[in-house]
Amino acid sequence: MRKVFEIALGILTAIGGFVDIGDIVANTETGARFGMSLAWVVVVGVVGICVFAEMAGRVATVSGRPVFDLVRERLGARVALVNLLASFFITFLTLAAEIGGVALAIELATSVNYLLWIPLVAFLVWFVVWRVKFQVMENVFGLLGLALIVVAVALWRLHPDWGGLIHGATHPAVPKGEGHPTWWYFAIALLGAAMTPYEVFFFSSGAVEDGWTRSDLMVNRANVYIGFPLGGLLSLTLMVMATLFFEPRGIEPGHLSQVALSTALVLGKLGLAVLLVGFFAATFGAALETALSCGYTVAQYFGFQWGKFVRPTEAPRFHLVTLLSIVLGAGLVLSTLDPIKVTEYSIVLSAAALPLTYFPILLVANDPDYMGDKVNSRLGNAIGSLYLALLLVVAVVTIPLMILTKAGS
Amino acid sequence: MAGRVLDAGLDLFDRQLLDKDARLAGKVDDLEFSFPEGGGPPHVTAILAGPGALAGRLGGRLGAWLEGLANRLRDSQERRPARIPFGVVKRIGSCVDLSVAKEELETDRVDAWIGDHVISRIPGARHAPE
Numbered sequence: 054m055r056k057v058f059e060i061a062l063g064i065l066t067a068i069g070g071f072v073d074i075g076d077i078v079a080n081t082e083t084g085a086r087f088g089m090s091l092a093w094v095v096v097v098g099v100v101g102i103c104v105f106a107e108m109a110g111r112v113a114t115v116s117g118r119p120v121f122d123l124v125r126e127r128l129g130a131r132v133a134l135v136n137l138l139a140s141f142f143i144t145f146l147t148l149a150a151e152i153g154g155v156a157l158a159i160e161l162a163t164s165v166n167y168l169l170w171i172p173l174v175a176f177l178v179w180f181v182v183w184r185v186k187f188q189v190m191e192n193v194f195g196l197l198g199l200a201l202i203v204v205a206v207a208l209w210r211l212h213p214d215w216g217g218l219i220h221g222a223t224h225p226a227v228p229k230g231e232g233h234p235t236w237w238y239f240a241i242a243l244l245g246a247a248m249t250p251y252e253v254f255f256f257s258s259g260a261v262e263d264g265w266t267r268s269d270l271m272v273n274r275a276n277v278y279i280g281f282p283l284g285g286l287l288s289l290t291l292m293v294m295a296t297l298f299f300e301p302r303g304i305e306p307g308h309l310s311q312v313a314l315s316t317a318l319v320l321g322k323l324g325l326a327v328l329l330v331g332f333f334a335a336t337f338g339a340a341l342e343t344a345l346s347c348g349y350t351v352a353q354y355f356g357f358q359w360g361k362f363v364r365p366t367e368a369p370r371f372h373l374v375t376l377l378s379i380v381l382g383a384g385l386v387l388s389t390l391d392p393i394k395v396t397e398y399s400i401v402l403s404a405a406a407l408p409l410t411y412f413p414i415l416l417v418a419n420d421p422d423y424m425g426d427k428v429n430s431r432l433g434n435a436i437g438s439l440y441l442a443l444l445l446v447v448a449v450v451t452i453p454l455m456i457l458t459k460a461g462s
Numbered sequence: 463m464a465g466r467v468l469d470a471g472l473d474l475f476d477r478q479l480l481d482k483d484a485r486l487a488g489k490v491d492d493l494e495f496s497f498p499e500g501g502g503p504p505h506v507t508a509i510l511a512g513p514g515a516l517a518g519r520l521g522g523r524l525g526a527w528l529e530g531l532a533n534r535l536r537d538s539q540e541r542r543p544a545r546i547p548f549g550v551v552k553r554i555g556s557c558v559d560l561s562v563a564k565e566e567l568e569t570d571r572v573d574a575w576i577g578d579h580v581i582s583r584i585p586g587a588r589h590a591p592e
Contacts, residue, residue: 116556118478118556122478125476125489126476126477126478129475129476130475130476130491130516130519130520131519131520131521133476134520134524183584183586183591184586184591184592185591185592186590186591186592187591189592352486355488355489355516356478356479356486356487356488356489356511357486357488357573358485358486358487358573359486361591362590363485363590364587364588364589364590365581365584365586365587365588366577366581366582366587366588367485367577369573369574369576369577369580369581370572370573370576372581373576373580373581422556423556
């Protein structure tokens, strides 16, 4: 019975924790500009994150070694350091974007400028990292994040033309007036948002924080194969809403309030209130995950003690890195750099860096020295290799495409 | 641990160090060898860990910068990376297990300093999260 509860809780928190500021921004912007024509990318991205998060979770559970520990061991000190610098930078940028996102969500609720909320948000993020137990943190923000289901409720109440939406999604075509490069650029942004590297840093380190053993492999699979796709469905809902509300009117939403508008129009104040709780939980939860991931990656590269399962004095350098990342991340968005712009860059750069994270995972998940009988299945390897090839292509074309399309403008 | 033939590149470099209580204690950043007088294969005499040792492995400008940083962090004048004598190595697997507590290691000094001077000054540092 306890196991059933644990699995159910894991699935729920995986759904609520899936969406972050990157998903909100990428899905809304693409829906507004390209309708449902890029929905397939979300499917590709969600399958990809499922395949690799399951591997990362399984590796961490069986060998007790999280992702960046293995990156160092597999790639050696030099290459792993380059990997660390890139991964850390992207995770840090995402952290800044999430802190900005939380502040924007509070601005929507209070009408007090988001810049004033940033210091408080940063303090709260740090406080949770410092004082709140890992499991409590995971469950509270994961469950609160389920409030985003309100968007799906609004969509259902709208009685949209489902046939038209499905047709748009299954017959992808570049809309008139948009260039192919821009369309592909947004496809990459969506993929980056769905497969952000911090998700596996956090997920695999979380398996160690939670003390997963072989008997928890079931929980791992349930989280990933049930929770993540349902979370992905939630981010697709945002794309559908943008398709219905913004695309016909040619509006390009540049602010979180516009994302909230559609739900508010359908469900009124109460719907808006629930949505704001969802926004807050999704971005705050992701701020915690990225802040911790900054500490995890650095500590795991250098072999420092890390984790919330020990007293902070036992893991001084881990806590120092996490604290500094939060302070500097808050500083970055306090500089009045638009958090939405920071988000856009963080997801596109994530896409370019994906092979750095996923290649070592695929290697170790096949190594019987670590995995014993729990190595990848043939099917897992086939899908994993296919994705790796795809991610390599994405990594090569991202930056040229970014320059060519002037970052999708 | 004595008399085992290892491929240092494959079996030792970049492995995680664990102290006697399974606490994380750094990585095998580099190794110290001694060459027997009568010839024959070199022996590993110590594990070198920490920024100073890592700097040597990295090389280039980044390595030089890291080495400079490591030299500043050291209180003694001797310019050598922190070492862990190979005698305290208990077992080599996917991690390297040591038979001593991490506090006894030369490599733990930076961590201890940050712990004492920064982290433990923040309220709540000595309690596990609740």
